[in-house]
Amino acid sequence: MGWNRLSSLRVRLIAICFLVVVPAFGVTYFTFKHERKHMLGELKTNAVRNANLVAADENRKIEEARNFLVTLSRSPAVRSPESRSCSDAMAELLKRYPQYRNIGIADPAGNVVCSAVPPPGPVNVSDREYFRRAMETREFSVCVYQVGRISNRPGIMTAYKLPDANDRLRGVVFAALDTEEFGQIGRDAGESLPNGAALTKIDASGAILGRYPTEAGLVGKAFPDMDAVRPLLAKGGGLAAGKSGGGTPFLFAVAKVPNTLIGRDVFAVVGIPESVIFAELDTHTRRDMAVLGSGIAAALFLVWLSSGYFVVRPVQALLRATHRVAEEDAEIRIGPPYDKGELGELAKGFDRMTAAIVGRRAERERAREALMLSENNYRSIVRNSPLGIYRVTPGGKFLMVNPALVEMLGYESEGELLNANMDRDIYVKADERQGILKKYAGRNQASSLVLKLDWNRKDGAILHVRASGTAVRDENGAIDYYEVFVEDETERQALERKFLHSQRMEAVGRLAGGVAHDFNNLLSVILGYGEILLDRSKNDSDERSKLEEIKRSAGRAADLTRQLLAFSRKQVFELKVVDLNDVVTDARKMFQRLIGEDIELTLNLSSDIGFVKIDPGQFEQVIMNLVVNARDAMPRGGKLAIETHRAEFAEPQAYLNGEVNMPPGSYVRVSVTDTGCGMDEETLKRIFDPFFTTKEAGKGTGLGLSTSYGIVKQSGGFIWASSRPGKGTSIRIFLPRIEEKTDAAAIRAAAAPPARGSETILVAEDDAAVRNVIREFLESYGYKVLTAGSPFEALRVAGAHNGLIQLLVTDVVMPGESGVQLADRITRAWPQEKVLFISGYSADAISVHGVLKEGIFFLPKPFTKEVLAKKVREVLDS
Numbered sequence: 001m002g003w004n005r006l007s008s009l010r011v012r013l014i015a016i017c018f019l020v021v022v023p024a025f026g027v028t029y030f031t032f033k034h035e036r037k038h039m040l041g042e043l044k045t046n047a048v049r050n051a052n053l054v055a056a057d058e059n060r061k062i063e064e065a066r067n068f069l070v071t072l073s074r075s076p077a078v079r080s081p082e083s084r085s086c087s088d089a090m091a092e093l094l095k096r097y098p099q100y101r102n103i104g105i106a107d108p109a110g111n112v113v114c115s116a117v118p119p120p121g122p123v124n125v126s127d128r129e130y131f132r133r134a135m136e137t138r139e140f141s142v143c144v145y146q147v148g149r150i151s152n153r154p155g156i157m158t159a160y161k162l163p164d165a166n167d168r169l170r171g172v173v174f175a176a177l178d179t180e181e182f183g184q185i186g187r188d189a190g191e192s193l194p195n196g197a198a199l200t201k202i203d204a205s206g207a208i209l210g211r212y213p214t215e216a217g218l219v220g221k222a223f224p225d226m227d228a229v230r231p232l233l234a235k236g237g238g239l240a241a242g243k244s245g246g247g248t249p250f251l252f253a254v255a256k257v258p259n260t261l262i263g264r265d266v267f268a269v270v271g272i273p274e275s276v277i278f279a280e281l282d283t284h285t286r287r288d289m290a291v292l293g294s295g296i297a298a299a300l301f302l303v304w305l306s307s308g309y310f311v312v313r314p315v316q317a318l319l320r321a322t323h324r325v326a327e328e329d330a331e332i333r334i335g336p337p338y339d340k341g342e343l344g345e346l347a348k349g350f351d352r353m354t355a356a357i358v359g360r361r362a363e364r365e366r367a368r369e370a371l372m373l374s375e376n377n378y379r380s381i382v383r384n385s386p387l388g389i390y391r392v393t394p395g396g397k398f399l400m401v402n403p404a405l406v407e408m409l410g411y412e413s414e415g416e417l418l419n420a421n422m423d424r425d426i427y428v429k430a431d432e433r434q435g436i437l438k439k440y441a442g443r444n445q446a447s448s449l450v451l452k453l454d455w456n457r458k459d460g461a462i463l464h465v466r467a468s469g470t471a472v473r474d475e476n477g478a479i480d481y482y483e484v485f486v487e488d489e490t491e492r493q494a495l496e497r498k499f500l501h502s503q504r505m506e507a508v509g510r511l512a513g514g515v516a517h518d519f520n521n522l523l524s525v526i527l528g529y530g531e532i533l534l535d536r537s538k539n540d541s542d543e544r545s546k547l548e549e550i551k552r553s554a555g556r557a558a559d560l561t562r563q564l565l566a567f568s569r570k571q572v573f574e575l576k577v578v579d580l581n582d583v584v585t586d587a588r589k590m591f592q593r594l595i596g597e598d599i600e601l602t603l604n605l606s607s608d609i610g611f612v613k614i615d616p617g618q619f620e621q622v623i624m625n626l627v628v629n630a631r632d633a634m635p636r637g638g639k640l641a642i643e644t645h646r647a648e649f650a651e652p653q654a655y656l657n658g659e660v661n662m663p664p665g666s667y668v669r670v671s672v673t674d675t676g677c678g679m680d681e682e683t684l685k686r687i688f689d690p691f692f693t694t695k696e697a698g699k700g701t702g703l704g705l706s707t708s709y710g711i712v713k714q715s716g717g718f719i720w721a722s723s724r725p726g727k728g729t730s731i732r733i734f735l736p737r738i739e740e741k742t743d744a745a746a747i748r749a750a751a752a753p754p755a756r757g758s759e760t761i762l763v764a765e766d767d768a769a770v771r772n773v774i775r776e777f778l779e780s781y782g783y784k785v786l787t788a789g790s791p792f793e794a795l796r797v798a799g800a801h802n803g804l805i806q807l808l809v810t811d812v813v814m815p816g817e818s819g820v821q822l823a824d825r826i827t828r829a830w831p832q833e834k835v836l837f838i839s840g841y842s843a844d845a846i847s848v849h850g851v852l853k854e855g856i857f858f859l860p861k862p863f864t865k866e867v868l869a870k871k872v873r874e875v876l877d878s
Helices: 009-073 082-097 129-137 226-235 279-326 341-373 380-384 403-409 412-417 421-424 432-440 491-538 542-567 578-587 586-594 616-633 681-686 704-714 744-752 768-780 792-802 819-829 843-847 865-877
Strands: 100-106 112-113 141-147 152-162 169-178 198-203 208-212 237-241 249-256 266-273 388-392 396-401 449-456 462-473 479-488 576-577 599-605 613-615 639-649 652-653 658-664 666-675 718-724 728-736 758-763 786-788 806-813 834-841 858-860
Touching: 009 152, 009 169, 009 266, 009 279, 009 380, 082 100, 082 112, 082 141, 082 388, 082 806, 129 141, 129 152, 129 169, 141 542, 226 237, 226 266, 237 666, 266 858, 279 341, 388 403, 403 412, 403 462, 403 479, 403 786, 412 786, 421 432, 421 449, 432 449, 462 491, 479 576, 491 542, 491 768, 491 865, 578 586, 578 616, 578 639, 578 666, 586 599, 613 616, 616 639, 616 666, 616 704, 652 666, 704 718, 704 819, 758 768, 758 792, 758 819, 786 792, 806 819, 806 865, 819 834, 834 865, 843 865, 858 865
Parallel strands: 599 639, 758 786, 758 806, 806 834, 834 858
Antiparallel strands: 100 112, 100 169, 141 152, 152 169, 198 208, 198 266, 237 249, 249 266, 388 396, 388 479, 449 462, 462 479, 576 613, 639 666, 652 658, 666 728, 718 728
């Protein structure tokens, strides 16, 4: 395969690994050089230290010689230097101080007159340096190394003045230091030297003055390696390399001995074999290099072996697969399983690439087939898009349309729509499009324009669309055609309108709930006193007719309040299980009176519709509102049909422009259908809006249908309308069907006139006028009435009353405590007492007090005397 070439992946990996470890060798070599330099510095420092030790040792010996001579010059033995006794005394001292070669005295002329060593004859030392210096300075003097004329042995000559009693110079006393003794270097210096090293003391001429380790016969001889160290003597010290007599490489460290007393330069030379100096360093370096080399060799070997499996093998597989792909075999795959790491990812990427190649080939093949089969050469995304897409010329001629646009506009085919013209057939206003084109004609930017437009469907329906498009220009910059995307927003706008409708209802409902309490209290007083005055007036008096008008007006005001609460679904309901057929039948006479004789009323009531749970009075109001609207839609007469049917639905039912509102289930359907003038689409969308009316000013409040809508929704039902101009209107109401049985006896009792009573009733009402009206109402039916303006007063009145109180009539919301809290206190104190709650608040305001729960008696304000009497009797008899 040629993997041994330098360009192979394996060789390159080995080279990279080698390059990675080269710095390790460099670091090792740098460490070796640094340590070698450090050791040489220590060698030089050691030579200076040894030179100081040599100087100290030498000066100590010379100082000892000086002290010896000073003492000797004062000794009695030297008073008669020419006598035999002087020489004997000197000989005796020489024995005692063996470090000296000779001790003697010379007269001022230099003649030796006393000597420990007998001279061979007359000896004159006047030419000797030590003698002249002592005579001239009259101080201690020391001379360089020389051979004595008496002892004939080398030594270091020292001398000191010899004064007489009058301090006149009588000559000098001298002593010759043994050079062997002087040449001995102390152990402190020698023991710091490594094995094989030597410390030599020489003078500037190279004469050996001393050595450690001691070697006999060297003192006085020339230093053998003078050629190596001579350049360093002039500089006062340093390092030099040389070879011994046997050719062994040596390093010499030279340091000048400081403050020598012998009168000339003396140097300490440390000679160490290079093998000794760097032995340990070389050993460590060789060991480190060997370990590093072995590790690198092992690593490179492992790289060589592992790269074959982990790198070369997958790369070869990729290479073979690549050759297959080059030969147009895109079905080849590397795995799975895949290797881990980047090569595994590369293999996955290769497989994804080949899969993509196969996919693209298949896609190109499909595209080629599609191009061959499609005569319009359109992409599938255009044809299958839920948005309408088209191309149109500035003149309004379609060049291309997609199926979504065809379906949106209600045409049979693309060909039919292509024959239509945008200005003439599509836009509701024919000149609107040309105005838009003129307005944006000067725009050159590529961003699309977004417009909201009204279009005509083929069937005449109006579409509300949102269009965005760009102009496509020819090579001269003129607009060739427009590419436009269209979204049908008709349903969304309908939902927006419904949302706004619900918001308006909520706003009016909040307003109605806010004023209901005070308004109902006022109406209770007006209606109550109106009834009281009517009972007291004469039947044919003018005053009675006025009172009846006041009562009717107050009743209409009460109805208006109920309607406001009803359409906002805040009316208080008294739910009962009823048969809708009974409700419609009982109200038939009233319906007939409302519509007049020129409208034919037909009831078509199915017998198996079952039961619903509603407030019968409220639902009667719903039907009455629908009947009144139907009457107003037929001013010249017509037909009105009220039908009931049982309806079963397994799927959700869609009404009102396709909105799904009603869940599946069992329902009772009530339909009110007329043959009147009907409504257009815009009017039909708003019929349930509060205060919306098509009647003349002063002839309608706009609350009839919105009230019906609220009552039906609050009863858990659904209401829809369908109408066409000139074709009449049909209102359909669906109420959930239940299995409970109707309470016919309770309904008959509610229809019977109220009975009188004699029980004692406690009325708790914070509004004094309402409280007085209720009192007069109940007293007119024979009841004994106690009144209180607050819960605390009611408790006081009840406690002060001696007899039995059968009923508490209390307002729900009062200052201090609520009516519910008052009733709780009363019934705990007098368990036999029953409670009737009254209130002018809306249902949501009083529901928090729990008075609308089943089994609790409640009567909403305003109410008539008869309604109150019936309710009181119902509670007392329960």
